[in-house]
Amino acid sequence: MENGKNAKKERKFYSGVIEGFYNRPWTMDQRLDLFKKIKKYKMNSYLYAPKDDLKHRSEWRQLYTDTECAQLKQLITSCRENNVTFIYGISPGLDMVYSDSNEFSCLVEKTKQIQQLGCQGFAILWDDIEPELSAVDSKHFDSFGHAHCKISNDLFHELDCPEFLFCPVEYCAKRAVPSVKDSEYLQAIGSLLHSDIQVFWTGTNVVSRVITVDEIRHLEKVIKRKPIIWDNYHANDYDLQRVYMGPYIGRERSIPPSEYLSGSMTNPNCEYSLNIPALVTLSDWVNNPKWDPSGLPSHKLAVREMLAETRIPGPGESASISTRKGLGEEDELTESDLDLLFQMFWLPHSHGPKMKKLLEDFKFCKENAMLMMGWKNFEPGEQPDLIDKWIDRASYVNKISKQFFRVFDKLTHIANRSMLFDLNGYLNNVRVILNGCNNYLKWVGLQECKKPIRGGPTLAGLPGGLAGDLMRLYPVQSENMYPLQTLVTPSENALMVLPVKSPAKLIPDLQQVFKTPDFVQFASAVEAASDSFVVKMKCRQKVRIVGLVCAWRPLTLPKENRKGILENVHKLFTQEKVSKQYSAFIKMFLVDHAKVLDCDLLDQILESILVKGDGLVIGNAETEEFVSRFLQLSGFAPLKTDVILSGCDLFAKIL
Numbered sequence: 001m002e003n004g005k006n007a008k009k010e011r012k013f014y015s016g017v018i019e020g021f022y023n024r025p026w027t028m029d030q031r032l033d034l035f036k037k038i039k040k041y042k043m044n045s046y047l048y049a050p051k052d053d054l055k056h057r058s059e060w061r062q063l064y065t066d067t068e069c070a071q072l073k074q075l076i077t078s079c080r081e082n083n084v085t086f087i088y089g090i091s092p093g094l095d096m097v098y099s100d101s102n103e104f105s106c107l108v109e110k111t112k113q114i115q116q117l118g119c120q121g122f123a124i125l126w127d128d129i130e131p132e133l134s135a136v137d138s139k140h141f142d143s144f145g146h147a148h149c150k151i152s153n154d155l156f157h158e159l160d161c162p163e164f165l166f167c168p169v170e171y172c173a174k175r176a177v178p179s180v181k182d183s184e185y186l187q188a189i190g191s192l193l194h195s196d197i198q199v200f201w202t203g204t205n206v207v208s209r210v211i212t213v214d215e216i217r218h219l220e221k222v223i224k225r226k227p228i229i230w231d232n233y234h235a236n237d238y239d240l241q242r243v244y245m246g247p248y249i250g251r252e253r254s255i256p257p258s259e260y261l262s263g264s265m266t267n268p269n270c271e272y273s274l275n276i277p278a279l280v281t282l283s284d285w286v287n288n289p290k291w292d293p294s295g296l297p298s299h300k301l302a303v304r305e306m307l308a309e310t311r312i313p314g315p316g317e318s319a320s321i322s323t324r325k326g327l328g329e330e331d332e333l334t335e336s337d338l339d340l341l342f343q344m345f346w347l348p349h350s351h352g353p354k355m356k357k358l359l360e361d362f363k364f365c366k367e368n369a370m371l372m373m374g375w376k377n378f379e380p381g382e383q384p385d386l387i388d389k390w391i392d393r394a395s396y397v398n399k400i401s402k403q404f405f406r407v408f409d410k411l412t413h414i415a416n417r418s419m420l421f422d423l424n425g426y427l428n429n430v431r432v433i434l435n436g437c438n439n440y441l442k443w444v445g446l447q448e449c450k451k452p453i454r455g456g457p458t459l460a461g462l463p464g465g466l467a468g469d470l471m472r473l474y475p476v477q478s479e480n481m482y483p484l485q486t487l488v489t490p491s492e493n494a495l496m497v498l499p500v501k502s503p504a505k506l507i508p509d510l511q512q513v514f515k516t517p518d519f520v521q522f523a524s525a526v527e528a529a530s531d532s533f534v535v536k537m538k539c540r541q542k543v544r545i546v547g548l549v550c551a552w553r554p555l556t557l558p559k560e561n562r563k564g565i566l567e568n569v570h571k572l573f574t575q576e577k578v579s580k581q582y583s584a585f586i587k588m589f590l591v592d593h594a595k596v597l598d599c600d601l602l603d604q605i606l607e608s609i610l611v612k613g614d615g616l617v618i619g620n621a622e623t624e625e626f627v628s629r630f631l632q633l634s635g636f637a638p639l640k641t642d643v644i645l646s647g648c649d650l651f652a653k654i655l
Contacts, residue, residue, distance in 0.1 A: 014263025016045035021237040023270035025050035029316030039082040041283035049089030087121035093129035099140035123165035145188025201227035228263035234278035246346035247295030248281035271422035314418035361393035367594035486541035582615035
């Protein structure tokens, strides 16, 4: 088999598109348009494998009708005209009896029917099937891999050795049993599958965040060939609440891709019109030696290409359709508009930079919302920096929201109606919740929560219906909770405040938790505290320390304990204006102030230490703006004295 023809095949680097998703197949017009785009973007291959073509998968034995053959021939001819290889994929693994010669005859007859239409490339796809041999087949084959390789090799020869691709049942590292290196199935491919048959691989996972040269080299040693990446990075058939318009990134290009791969093909979004980013950015990765790993230059190329597509009717649409009459320049979509949309619908494992900032800013505003109570009472220029920061971050959320609504309106006028309709559901999902988030921040910042919010973001309440309600009930609410190894109970993230009898025993643990200069200064004084409370939080069935509250009564401290920071605390309380009103000094150390601090909780702790009418002073690190604002909102007033505690601001209150 090592002739000149096959040697040439081995040098081919497959790049292009896989129509392999689980959803409504693309139309003839869309496919014909796709082939032109594959050529335009300097790629070379198209794999026909729509899971919902019954004769591709569940009814693989049935021949195509004359009408269907005519359509397939049109696609094959169009591919040839655009220098694109049409690869017909067939998936017989759902119910094939591998040892039955009649079954193999059906497979040969079916693929030869396609070959007679001019098809020069084939793929046999064993993905997403039960990985076990039947009792009948077990008598004829040593293993599942043996059966797949035998059928594939025989079909390859029956078709006179065309371009031939193979998707294994273990098509990613996560599905390799027990591992890539020790997988009997993958080892069978390496030893039994014809060397001219190329093998698909999706990476570590079905949807891989990264694919590296090293991991592919390890795979190559097992399967004895460089794989073709079947890339599901832009596939959305597993989560139709999302669409992916970010750049092709995370695939190593420290060396040219052809040096460690036989190709890379994208299995993109179900919505044909939204796949310009997937095509353009894959092409940039394949063809551009100066490709930028950030993907941002590729992203800009995709934005420009997509903008041009909005201005023409989609494939199969009438050119007479237009809603653009009488529109001004301000109604035209711009690159900036599409940049915003792309960043909203970025990639499976990440958001665009602008949306990452949006989420961070909204999270900050939500967690620090309490600080805005009464903020309008400050004179101009006198409000704390933290309030200015809150307003700045809320303003960014408002800015993105307003820009999105302008883009949403502009999109209704585009010539490419199929693109609008493909996007519309996703846009509405974002519009509803983004508007709800923005209105919540306005309610906090502008209205100071004076009028209750009486309804959810949608006309019928919270968004999402059954899926939304289940999502809010789902035990895992953050990627940080993976891998999940224990039950998530109702007490997850609950705070526990426990009195500590011997705080000195906790010092080693506390030093690991609180590594701030503030705690270092007070660590030696903890043992002398008259009252101590440790604050713990339950997270993933583990209880961790998130806070410590200590109280000292400086005027009754034994002389031997008045050393270090407590010496200055004692001096503070010997001042007449302090000693007359206040009897206790409090210090709080917290890991995450926004999650731990609570007015009612603090009151309960203080009431367990003091009685009504007692006064106390709290020392707060100068850098802790949040705590300073929290204390003032909780009725504490700044305390000015002649005695200075290094690095501390003082706040006082009478219970």
